[in-house]
Amino acid sequence: MSGTDALADRFEEHRGHLKAVAYRMLGSVAEAEDAVQESWLKLSRSDADGIQNLGGWLTTVVGRICLDMLRSRASRREDPFDETFVPDPVIRPLSQIDPEQEVLQADSVGLALLVVLETLEPAERLAFVLHDMFAVPFDDIAPIVERSSAATRQLASRARRRVRGATPSSEPDLGRQRQVLDAFMAAARAGDFEALVAVLDPDVVLRADSGALVGGAAASKTVRGAKPVAEQALLFRQFAQFARVVLVNGEIGVVNAPEGRPLSVMGVTVSDGRIVALHILADPERLARLDLGAFD
Numbered sequence: 001m002s003g004t005d006a007l008a009d010r011f012e013e014h015r016g017h018l019k020a021v022a023y024r025m026l027g028s029v030a031e032a033e034d035a036v037q038e039s040w041l042k043l044s045r046s047d048a049d050g051i052q053n054l055g056g057w058l059t060t061v062v063g064r065i066c067l068d069m070l071r072s073r074a075s076r077r078e079d080p081f082d083e084t085f086v087p088d089p090v091i092r093p094l095s096q097i098d099p100e101q102e103v104l105q106a107d108s109v110g111l112a113l114l115v116v117l118e119t120l121e122p123a124e125r126l127a128f129v130l131h132d133m134f135a136v137p138f139d140d141i142a143p144i145v146e147r148s149s150a151a152t153r154q155l156a157s158r159a160r161r162r163v164r165g166a167t168p169s170s171e172p173d174l175g176r177q178r179q180v181l182d183a184f185m186a187a188a189r190a191g192d193f194e195a196l197v198a199v200l201d202p203d204v205v206l207r208a209d210s211g212a213l214v215g216g217a218a219a220s221k222t223v224r225g226a227k228p229v230a231e232q233a234l235l236f237r238q239f240a241q242f243a244r245v246v247l248v249n250g251e252i253g254v255v256n257a258p259e260g261r262p263l264s265v266m267g268v269t270v271s272d273g274r275i276v277a278l279h280i281l282a283d284p285e286r287l288a289r290l291d292l293g294a295f296d
Contacts, residue, residue, distance in 0.1 A: 007048050011040055014055050018062050020109075024129045025066035027087030027114045030289055035065045056140065063130050064144050070122035084220040086209035086281045087114040089248045089265050091255065091290065094174075110249045111267040111279040115207065116166045120159050127152050128159035168277055170251060171270040177252035180270045181245065185254070188233045188240045196230035201274040204229050211283030218282065229278065239263065248279075262287050 018039060022032035039062045051057045089111060117125055123145040130136040142152040171177050180199060187195035206223040214220070223229050242258040248267035256264045265287070269277035281287065 004044070007044065008040075010048075010054060011043060011058070014058050017055070018058055021059060021062050021129065021134060022066055023088075023090070024109055024114070024117070024133060025063070025125060026069060027118060029088045029090065029291075031069060035062055035069065038065050056136075059130070059134065059136060060140055060144060063126055063136075063141070067122055067126050067144060070125065074122060083222050084207055084209050085115070085118060086207055086267075086279045087111060087118070088286065088290065089253070089267055089279075089281055090250075091253070091265060092247050094245065094247055110170060110251050110269060112170070112269050112277050113163065113167050114249075115279065116163050119166070120162065123147075124155045124159040127155035128163065131156045132160060168269055169271045171272075174247075174252060176273070177268070177270045178245065180273060180275060181252050181254070181268055184233070184268075184275060185240055185243055188237050191234060191237055193230055193234060196233055197226045199274060200226040200229055201271070201276040202226050204274075204276055204278070206232060206278040206280070208232075208280040209283055209286075211285055214282065214284070262290070265290070 015036060018036045019032050022035040023029060026032050026035065039058055042061055042065075043058065048054070090109075117129070120128065126145060127138075127141055130141050131138060138149045138152045138156070142149045145152055145155065147155070171180075183199045184196065186192075187199060202225065204224070204226055206221075206229045208218075208221050208223075210218055210220045212220075217235055221232075223232055239256050239258065242263075243254045243256050246253055246255050248254075248265060251267060251269060253265065253267040255262060256266070264280050264282040266281075267277075267279040268275055269279075
């Protein structure tokens, strides 16, 4: 085996972890894969024999790549945050267990948390993700954000307060999540407005990201409150018969694919027996890039 092949094998041992880091940083599966591939290119051009802790080295390299990507993304936006934005969902059937997908979904990476991470400044997001989710020491993060360890600690602390204040708690039991979702879908199919309202938290938030090209009733929107969200559910009740229950970022969710053509993916956050958040991705371009082969 050549030196390059041996190095590639060592890199592959860390690929799942690196993709998990990049996905939390970017909220995009495709961009996460790009960041991981760039980290391989940097490794292949480096003196790998001099790297004592390859996993730690690769983690910080991916972090730096993602930070640059976040800063570039922020510079292109007119608004600092689009509240209708829904990150790329990680989807799998309820019965399927895939090791790489499990790595992506571990440690609370629900869509609700990823939405909150989108509101953070790039350096705050990096400090929080690397330290709080992957236990990277502040001394290792500080050079990436070009700040002292103390200042980096403050970045993570600010991010932590925002995450705790904005992320809804989630029911950990999938069976109970399923019961609530089934009640919601049954009410939608029956057109039962009162039953829909009963299964929704009074402060429920629905985010629907349909992309820039979709208009009319299906356009991107953020809707708050049980009655307005129930009204939205009734508008699209004709599609409820095509809904297939799946796991979306480790929580219960739905793929809507009439005639096998995906129209939307919906992640559902359940707390205290009611739905507190709905995240719907209906952007045709982004749906086309998702791996939905398992649902054909």
